[in-house]
Amino acid sequence: MTAPVLEIRDLAVEFKTDTGLTRALRNVNFDVPRGEVTAIVGESGSGKSVTANCIMRLIQPPGRITGGSIRFAPTASQAFDIAALEDKDERLLDLRGGHISMVFQEPMTALSPVHNIGGQVAEAILCHREVSKEQAWAEAAQMLAHVGIGDIERRMTMYPFEFSGGMRQRVVIAMALVCNPEVLICDEPTTALDVTIQAEILTLIRNLQDELKNSVIFITHDLGVVAQIADHVVVMYQGRVLEIGTVRQVLKQPVHPYTKGLLKAIPGVVDPGERLATIASVVGDADITTPFPLIKLSDGRQVSLPRGHVPAELKP
Amino acid sequence: MSEAIALPAGAPAVQAADEQQLATITPRELTWRRFKRHRLALASGCFLGVLYLIAALCEFISPYKPETRNVAAINAPPMLVRFFDLDGRFHLRPFVYGYDMAVNPDTWMREYTVNPSKRYPLEFFAKGDPYHFWNLARGERHLFLAKGGYVHVFGTDQLGRDMFSRVFYGARISLSIGLVGLVMTFVLGIVLGGLAGYIGGWVDRAVQRLTAVLLSIPQLPLWMALTAALPPAWSPLRVYFGVTIILSLFGWTILARQVRGRFLALRVEEFVVAARLIGARKMRVILRHMLPNFLSHTITTATLAVPAMIIGETSLSFLGIGLRPPVVSWGVLLQQAQNYQVIVMTPWLMIPGLFVVLAVMAFNLFGDGLRDAADPYNTGGQG
């Protein structure tokens, strides 16, 4: 097994707010395995997007990374700590859009409304590689075909507003992939889309990943999406990691009470007419707010629980 | 990052005491809290408060009446209020030194030198020029006067009038003359913009066309024509006042557009739809549900419009088509500083200009702070 592409250790982020300091992330620890899809799942306020923004070093005042490290190990060059880079470090420019790129929830805001689609994709290529304009355009066409956009020649001269939401998200994915990044971060890329379009985009991301073998971090609140896209799952809650494991471990035999609650609360899991379980009712008296350190269980997963609460058959 | 700050949903309520407190405060208090953090805006607000207070009390604060002449000190430079005399001795009561005047035989200019033997201690709440306070009460007490001599903190002009007194009398006119017109502008803007935005249809189209027409009329020539057209028997002050009011009939257009835009945006907000669906009548929807949500925004716009009004007065009076002497305003005072000679020989005549700059800057900073603080969708905690 190869070394993880990203190792996040004790990452902490604070935000200054009206009421004082909010600890958006507290001692976040997890690895992103190379060439696989890692889903970060959590509700609002869990810190899943903040984590992604840390990896891209997009945290801005009033927010601040107050501790920890993000070790990034590219295949071709020396590993380094993203969290420790100076703001002016050249590696940072190289990182964003080069080594690591990001797809956001709202494709309309990620695209410039006054430039045509082809130009924007070509521009993404020109930003990071020294090629001629013609070549960039040709590569852009190739990439757009790759993400399933037909009638390329005509579509490339069109503008974002002439595209549907799903098509725009395809364009954004194409832009994110033009430089063949090692890590692709998708921050709720299908949340704003209809369910049929979501299915298409999920299939697209999965197929592209199978083919390009890059590492994907997929951030979502939807466990159905997690089940369909992820190899590994990181469950976050209130700025902490509660459970890490393979998708089957986490979704089929969750250990942490919060994960259990999250799963039981989805409509469709219980029969219609039955009451939905709420997280509070599943969690019951279990303590999910104290930050227990992650312990590694016998099946390889990690969970933030006091030792006494680990099921006997999984004791390390 | 907004998600990081949002309250943990469905989580056991671990709320800080501070957050508990934040929960019950009104939007107004929330605005005040945010405004307080805007130091520069707060300072500007205080400065403006003091300035308006001085303007309101200018008869009392000024040592002299604006038209009082001191023939012994024509074009005299500003005097320093001292606690230490030239020998370095401290005096509890502040004082000024009088001037000796000599005419330079080469240039024929008056030249003033400080005469240490003419030491005039300042006397507070002293009797001086009698005045009518706001035409309501008679008075003769002044905040300070120089015992046995004269005090000109900002110097005097070519007629020997005290600039300090004139600046504050001018402040009263300059800071207030446009306000009535401004209020009218706002009432017109809100009513017409609101009607256009809420009723829509032909009302909207009519207001839009009218706006387009009015916006295309150049203001300066209009101003000059109006000044000439008003009855010549009117005093300059009354003419100016009349013109500002007539101009307000033209000035509401930009505000009306803003209000219309906000109305259109608010009309589709879910809470407004909700108000309609509970059966609230049109007027109730507008007055109770929509108006409070853009009033703060409108007040802010008003604050930012005041400096334009001050600049308007100053520049028009400076050009000679606004106020004219004997009215005292900042613009009128600056007319004296129109030539190069003044800038070299008597630079203190430009002090009113300094006040214009300070007042305008303070209003802008204040308005900016207000705008940032009053935005209801920037509730620093949610969304």
Add this chain to the structure above:
Amino acid sequence: MTESLLEVRGLSKSFDGVPAVEDVSFDLQRAGTLGVVGESGSGKTTLARCILRAIDPDVGTVRFNSENGWTDLHDMKARDLVPLRREMQMIFQDPFSSLNPRMTVRQIIEEPLLVHGQRNRAKRLDEAIHMLELVQLERDSLTRYPHAFSGGQRQRIGIARALVLRPTFVVCDESVSALDVSVQAQIINLLEDLQKELGLTYLFVAHDLAVVRHICDRVLVMHHGRVVETGSVEDVFERPQQNYTKLLLSAIPSPDPDVPLRPLDRQALGL
């Protein structure tokens, strides 16, 4: 006992010539829950708003079985609708924009009572407190402003406002879509409890099919402004007849990693 509460016939609405809802007809049974599903642009929200006359339909009839017998909503003057507003209310999607940021929770919940002429202060307050208990919020919420609440709590306030007039018919327009999973479960349970307790009839507009399947007993599938399929939830979800319904159902990602997502092909279905 199956008595109709609402009859919609041939309802159409277009905006600037673009049809949003076309020839929609259905009946809604008292104390039932009818789901309206469809993707964005399917016209489901427009349909809901036409029924409540938040917007005026172009053609078609909407008949409502009110306390005073059957009433035609579609051609009623806005003024005459006011008393009927007591009986039909709406719960909105966005818990952030659906509450007036300048009003306290008390003002928000009492506003419908005020509008409908309840002048007695004490009675209004009693009613507001009662509603808060019903939606399981603390009594001290009354003096607070919406900004002090989380999304789920705000949605409860919105429900309290909708129910304070004791309506029989409630339109839920994507009312749980913007909420987190755990909060969503709480609100769905609350809506179900309230339905039993108060005998409410819901028209439940949603794009989330799993939610609709859980809460509704009948469902209406909309596509491009038209109803493509209607039936009991079981029939539509288990035995869909129309291609569009099949497409929608095939696109739902299952939370079981061993049930792979196999969305049908739009083109192959001729959609």
